[in-house]
Amino acid sequence: MKQNSKYNNDILRVNISSLSLRNPTILASGFLGISQELFNKLYRYGVGAVVSKSISTQPMEGYKNPTVVSLGNGSYLNAVGLSNPGAESFSKEVISNKQVPLIISLVGSTDSDFLPMVKKFDHLNICGYEINLSCPHVTQMGMEVGDDPEMVNRIIKTVKSYSRKPLFVKVGVGNSDIIAVAQIAKDAGADGITAINTIRAMTIDIETSMPILSNRIGGLSGKPIKSIGIRCVYEISKKLKIPVIGCGGVFTWEDAVEFMLAGASAIQLGSVIGYEGIIAFSRITSGIKKYLERKGLKNAMELIGLAHKY
Numbered sequence: 001m002k003q004n005s006k007y008n009n010d011i012l013r014v015n016i017s018s019l020s021l022r023n024p025t026i027l028a029s030g031f032l033g034i035s036q037e038l039f040n041k042l043y044r045y046g047v048g049a050v051v052s053k054s055i056s057t058q059p060m061e062g063y064k065n066p067t068v069v070s071l072g073n074g075s076y077l078n079a080v081g082l083s084n085p086g087a088e089s090f091s092k093e094v095i096s097n098k099q100v101p102l103i104i105s106l107v108g109s110t111d112s113d114f115l116p117m118v119k120k121f122d123h124l125n126i127c128g129y130e131i132n133l134s135c136p137h138v139t140q141m142g143m144e145v146g147d148d149p150e151m152v153n154r155i156i157k158t159v160k161s162y163s164r165k166p167l168f169v170k171v172g173v174g175n176s177d178i179i180a181v182a183q184i185a186k187d188a189g190a191d192g193i194t195a196i197n198t199i200r201a202m203t204i205d206i207e208t209s210m211p212i213l214s215n216r217i218g219g220l221s222g223k224p225i226k227s228i229g230i231r232c233v234y235e236i237s238k239k240l241k242i243p244v245i246g247c248g249g250v251f252t253w254e255d256a257v258e259f260m261l262a263g264a265s266a267i268q269l270g271s272v273i274g275y276e277g278i279i280a281f282s283r284i285t286s287g288i289k290k291y292l293e294r295k296g297l298k299n300a301m302e303l304i305g306l307a308h309k310y
């Protein structure tokens with residue numbers, strides 16, 4: 001894989017299952033759109049990998065505005081409603097991907113939704129899938145599917161029966177025990193877990209008495225969910241011994257290191273991009289690098305799960 005001379009990326013080389021990353025920072029699903037041109041820009045910038053917006057079999061319009069509201073203090077509440085152009089249209093965008101380590105996020109209701117999508121993407125230059133079983137504000141998709149153990153099992157087995165690419169399952173904090181869902185995913189053949197998605201939440205305008213989001217309920221992201229993400233990554237990686245990608249409220253290199261000590265092999269950045277743009281990737285990457293040097297560690301892999309000893 002071509003290296004970006006701007007970074008001494010080798011020091012941050014992380015291998016998650018068969019997914020090799022030049023550095024452990026990944027763009028989280030749902031941020032910065034789905035254009036290949038933008039993915040190329042992120043790659044040139046040195047990002048470890050990019051996760052696409054969640055893609056469904058058919059195009060989805062999503063909810064009416066307002067769909068995203070900044071709550072200040074590094075957090076957002078969103079109910080976008082998984083708006084996306086559908087698998088056929090997005091696969092035409094991905095055809096031109098030459099070098100970006102691209103993970104396609106897939107969302108659907110049943111196992112039969114996933115197979116046609118994987119058939120559209122599997123021959124393209126992508127490095128894996130992330131199955132969204134955790135979006136907290138859509139019906140019959142995301143978390144509602146993640147709450148159905150038999151369906152989780154069927155979806156993962158279906159994708160794995162067709163594709164040899166790494167498959168990550170994105171879990172969240174909802175009605176079901178997150179460890180139980182991750183366990184089912186692992187048993188069904190998932191190569192790794194991404195934890196966590198946004199958490200069901202709400203905000204109301206006190207002057208009009210109206211819920212601010214058009215969908216009323218949305219998902220909370222950013223700084224307030226970081227400690228919940230750390231707990232989930234710690235428990236999943238410790239109990240299940242499966243590679244975990246940490247996500248939720250990473251704003252600083254210290255947050256990223258904390259996720260890795262909890263057991264994350266890599267970290268996804270989401271809300272921080274909304275607050276400060278893609279500069280966050282280089283700032284966090286160089287902070288991790290300096291921390292490794294200060295601690296006398298050769299690469300970021302040496303950090304993974306160090307907190308499990310205590």
Ligand SMILES: Cc1cc2nc3c(=O)[nH]c(=O)nc-3n(C[C@H](O)[C@H](O)[C@H](O)COP(=O)(O)O)c2cc1C
Nearest residue numbers: 028029030054078132196197221222248249270271
């Ligand atoms: C506007 C918005 C759209 C999102 N869209 C998706 C999505 O399509 N699929 C998905 O799995 N997660 C989606 N997420 C969740 C993020 O990928 C991430 O899990 C969450 O925001 C927590 O990370 P953060 O605190 O760093 O933002 C979205 C989040 C936001 C704020």
